[in-house]
Amino acid sequence: MRVDRSDLxxxxxxxxxxxxxxSGQWRNTHSGYLIKSGQDQTMWEWFFAVTAHSVxxxxxxxxxxxQNFPAGVNMMANTAMFGVGVPLTPVTLLxxxxxxxxxxxxxxLASTAFAWYWLFSRELVESRLAAAIGGLFCGFAPxxxxxxxxxxxxxxxxxxxVIALLLIRIARRATGVDTSKDAIGAAPxxxxxxxxxxxxSEGTTAIVTLPPGADTGKPRRRVRDAVALGxxxxxxxxxxEEPLLIFALAFGLFAVVYYLHAPRTGWRAxxxxxxxxxxxxxxxxxxxxxxxxxxxxxxxxxxxxxHGPMGNDLKAIVQFPSESLGGIFTPxxxxxxxxxxxxxxxxxxxxxxxxxxxxLLWRDRVVRAAAVVIGVFGVLSLGAVATFGKQPTGIELxxxxxxxIPLLNTVLETRLTMAAVPAIAAVLxxxxxxxxxxxxxxxxxxxxxxxxxxxxxxxVALAPTILPVIERAPTPEFFADxxxxxxxxxxxxxxxxxxxxxxxxxxxWQADANFDFPLAxxxxxxxxxxxxxxxxxxxxxxxxxxxxxxQDSGAVPSIDAETRTQASDDLRFWEADVVxxxxxxxxxxxxxxxxxxxxxxxxxxxxxxxxxxRPLR
Numbered sequence: 383m384r385v386d387r388s389d390l391x392x393x394x395x396x397x398x399x400x401x402x403x404x405s406g407q408w409r410n411t412h413s414g415y416l417i418k419s420g421q422d423q424t425m426w427e428w429f430f431a432v433t434a435h436s437v438x439x440x441x442x443x444x445x446x447x448x449q450n451f452p453a454g455v456n457m458m459a460n461t462a463m464f465g466v467g468v469p470l471t472p473v474t475l476l477x478x479x480x481x482x483x484x485x486x487x488x489x490x491l492a493s494t495a496f497a498w499y500w501l502f503s504r505e506l507v508e509s510r511l512a513a514a515i516g517g518l519f520c521g522f523a524p525x526x527x528x529x530x531x532x533x534x535x536x537x538x539x540x541x542x543x544v545i546a547l548l549l550i551r552i553a554r555r556a557t558g559v560d561t562s563k564d565a566i567g568a569a570p571x572x573x574x575x576x577x578x579x580x581x582x583s584e585g586t587t588a589i590v591t592l593p594p595g596a597d598t599g600k601p602r603r604r605v606r607d608a609v610a611l612g613x614x615x616x617x618x619x620x621x622x623e624e625p626l627l628i629f630a631l632a633f634g635l636f637a638v639v640y641y642l643h644a645p646r647t648g649w650r651a652x653x654x655x656x657x658x659x660x661x662x663x664x665x666x667x668x669x670x671x672x673x674x675x676x677x678x679x680x681x682x683x684x685x686x687x688x689h690g691p692m693g694n695d696l697k698a699i700v701q702f703p704s705e706s707l708g709g710i711f712t713p714x715x716x717x718x719x720x721x722x723x724x725x726x727x728x729x730x731x732x733x734x735x736x737x738x739x740x741x742l743l744w745r746d747r748v749v750r751a752a753a754v755v756i757g758v759f760g761v762l763s764l765g766a767v768a769t770f771g772k773q774p775t776g777i778e779l780x781x782x783x784x785x786x787i788p789l790l791n792t793v794l795e796t797r798l799t800m801a802a803v804p805a806i807a808a809v810l811x812x813x814x815x816x817x818x819x820x821x822x823x824x825x826x827x828x829x830x831x832x833x834x835x836x837x838x839x840x841x842v843a844l845a846p847t848i849l850p851v852i853e854r855a856p857t858p859e860f861f862a863d864x865x866x867x868x869x870x871x872x873x874x875x876x877x878x879x880x881x882x883x884x885x886x887x888x889x890x891w892q893a894d895a896n897f898d899f900p901l902a903x904x905x906x907x908x909x910x911x912x913x914x915x916x917x918x919x920x921x922x923x924x925x926x927x928x929x930x931x932x933q934d935s936g937a938v939p940s941i942d943a944e945t946r947t948q949a950s951d952d953l954r955f956w957e958a959d960v961v962x963x964x965x966x967x968x969x970x971x972x973x974x975x976x977x978x979x980x981x982x983x984x985x986x987x988x989x990x991x992x993x994x995x996r997p998l999r
Contacts, residue, residue, distance in 0.1 A: 389500075392513075395514075396499075399491070399495075399846075401488055403522070403530060403847075404488050404530065404848075404849060406848050406850060407849070408484060409851075410853070413854050414851040414853065416532065416850070418532070418849070419531045419721075420532065420721070420722065421883060421886040422532035424887060424890055426483055426534060427479035427483050427889075427890065427893065428479070428886075428890070428905075429457070429463065429467065430479040430482045431474060431478075432457075433468060433471065433474075434470075435448075435897050438471065438475060443457060444458045444676045445676065448901065449901045449903070449905075449906065450901075450903065450908060451873075451874040451901060452900075452956070453682060453920075454681060455908060456677065456680055456908065458677035459678075459908075459916075460906050461622055463486070463535055463621055465618075467482075479893060483534065486534040486538060487537050487538075490538030490540070491521050491522060491530060494526070494538065495518055495520055495521020496521070497539075497541075498516060498521065499514055500513075500517075500543070501543040502807070506748065507811050509814060509815050509818045509819075512810075512814035513811055515814050515837070516804075519806060519810060520804050520807045523806075523807075524724055524725075524727040524729075525726070525800050527846040528703060528705070528718075528722055528725065528727075529723075531705075531849055535624070535625065536622065536800070538621055539629075541621065542618065543804070544614060548607070548610060548614065549659075552658055553654070556654030556658070557647065557651045605661070608658045608665060611658070611659070611662035611665075612662040612666045613665070613669070615662065615663075616669040616670050619670050624793055627790075627793065628759075628793070628798060628800060632759060636755050639751040639754045640750075682909060683909065684909040685909075685913065687792055687915065687916030692796050693765015693767075693768075693769065693795050694725065694764050694765070695718075695769045695770065695771065697715055697717045698724070698727055700729065701714035701715075702714065702843055702844065705724075705846055705847050705849060706844050706847060708729055708844060709727075717769075717771065719796055723797070725763065725799045726760075726796075728806070731839055731840040732840040732843075736756075739809055739810075740809060743809070743813060746812060749809055749812060752806070752808045755801060755805040759802050762795060763795055763799040765781050766778065766781045766785065814837070817834065818830075860962065860987060860992075861891040861892070862891075863988070864896075864898065865987060865988055866898060866962075867895075870959045870960065871996060872957075873900075873959035873960075874899065874901060874902045874956050874957055875900070875958075876902045876903075876953065876961045876962070878929055878963040878966075878973075878976055879929035879930045880904075881903045881904050882903055882922075882926070883919045886905035889901070903920055903926065904919065905918070923952045923956075924948045928945065928949075928979075929976070932968070932975045933966070933971070938978070939975065941979060945979065946978075946979055949979040950998060957999065959994075959995065959996050959999070960992055960993065961976060961995055963990060963991040965990075969991075973991055976993065
């Protein structure tokens with residue numbers, strides 16, 4: 383099979399850029415840490431490590447009690463990305479979870495860019511340059527770079543354009559109208575079977591030919607399409623459900639607006655595609671019914687999760703992202719939720735260019751549909767009440783009603799701007815195609831070439847920088863050399879204080895010790911209360927709250943008989959075998975606090991202090 387040189391150049395370029403962005407982590411996969419990930423890199427590395435451990439030991443990967451002991455964690459409800467965690471088990475076991483983590487991020491950026499490039503080059507534009515610009519923006523937009531600090535489930539999005547491409551082609555075959563860029567206006571081949579009138583994206587009409595085999599009545603083709611679509615959706619569920627939900631809503635809105643001018647054609651497409659999509663849904667359900675049952679009804683499942691207000695600030699729409707050239711030279715007020723959720727940050731030059739371009743190309747159906755997607759999801763991403771400079775404006779927005787819809791209530795509304803990324807890319811690709819075509823038709827006319835400096839000025843400010851990496855503290859020898867095994871007899875290890883979303887480094891220590899012990903506490907999403915509402919981390923036991931307060935304040939809290947009794951109850955709840963205090967902030971205060979709680983002094987083993995509490999069980 384002959385490889386297209388343009389495709390090869392695009393794929394290598396996207397991969398090289400992805401490696402460059404993550405080069406700091408690649409240079410140090412042993413102890414490097416993406417500083418802007420907070421505790422999320424630790425959590426994701428643990429997900430990959432425990433998945434590999436489960437596969438290697440032939441255990442159920444959908445749930446584990448290795449953290450949050452003894453209740454455990456519902457892994458399917460924690461976006462563990464089994465779609466890469468399972469097949470990359472050999473990589474994790476041989477090279478460690480950090481290598482798996484940075485590998486998934488790198489391939490995620492590159493493959494997402496290339497997949498959108500492929501869709502644009504095959505369905506939207508003829509110019510490979512125009513398609514590459516669209517793919518580049520999809521793969522390396524500010525939101526993608528932000529999530530590349532910590533969230534591989536929002537970076538590896540390559541299946542979404544593949545699903546879109548398949549749906550477009552299913553619809554084309556089903557309606558009997560070929561509106562692809564290659565078919566419009568093409569000369570009929572000798573063996574063409576039929577012709578039809580097609581409306582192009584510019585709103586004009588062309589007579590097109592349907593290729594042989596385009597007879598949509600053939601059930602065999604419909605089954606093949608349904609199987610392919612069902613497999614793709616099932617695979618995306620194994621990679622991330624939230625991106626799939628956002629994509630489905632955006633793609634549906636795009637299709638509705640695209641067919642507004644020709645509702646009969648749209649209705650015919652819906653009727654023709656429905657059987658294939660319905661069969662694909664059945665196939666997807668057959669493939670995912672066990673994991674999905676476990677996610678929603680299995681042990682430690684939860685009904686919903688309340689994130690609180692998570693909308694984009696209005697300033698975030700026009701500012702430059704922190705990890706970009708624009709963010710370095712012209713930083714604005716910090717209004718992001720955190721460094722991993724800079725989901726807008728398109729920068730004012732790109733927005734200005736976008737407004738002008740949409741106005742000039744408004745007659746193009748693709749541009750109109752893309753503009754509506756950008757506008758609708760941009761507004762929804764602002765949350766229930768608009769904020770400006772982190773100050774509420776009092777302006778109520780549609781999200782206050784949308785967030786009450788099941789499934790949508792689990793989405794971080796700031797992430798909805800990611801639906802605008804491929805829509806913006808499509809507009810940029812189409813405009814680039816127009817400029818290239820106009821220049822080819824009239825080389826002496828310089829006006830089409832003005833597009834390129836304008837595009838460069840808009841995108842260069844968003845050019846990503848290398849993500850910063852720091853050196854993380856080494857794993858205590860007590861865990862690294864396996865000494866911990868001598869103090870565990872079927873119960874848990876309780877760190878002082880127990881791991882939690884604010885400090886989850888003990889998860890790495892556990893992985894470095896080959897999961898020889900379960901941990902009390904942890905960093906995950908699990909249920910709380912009778913209504914099983916999801917929260918980050920476990921419910922704070924009284925002893926956890928006491929120890930965290932002691933560490934934060936640097937003062938030994940007042941301890942009485944009731945506090946000691948509660949500490950004993952908490953240790954029994956955790957089924958604790960040993961309490962371990964590693965070197966940490968205010969460790970002397972914590973050692974004194976724990977000694978007063980237990981009534982016995984600890985002993986030092988390797989580089990930690992410990993209390994053997996097995997007699998309490």
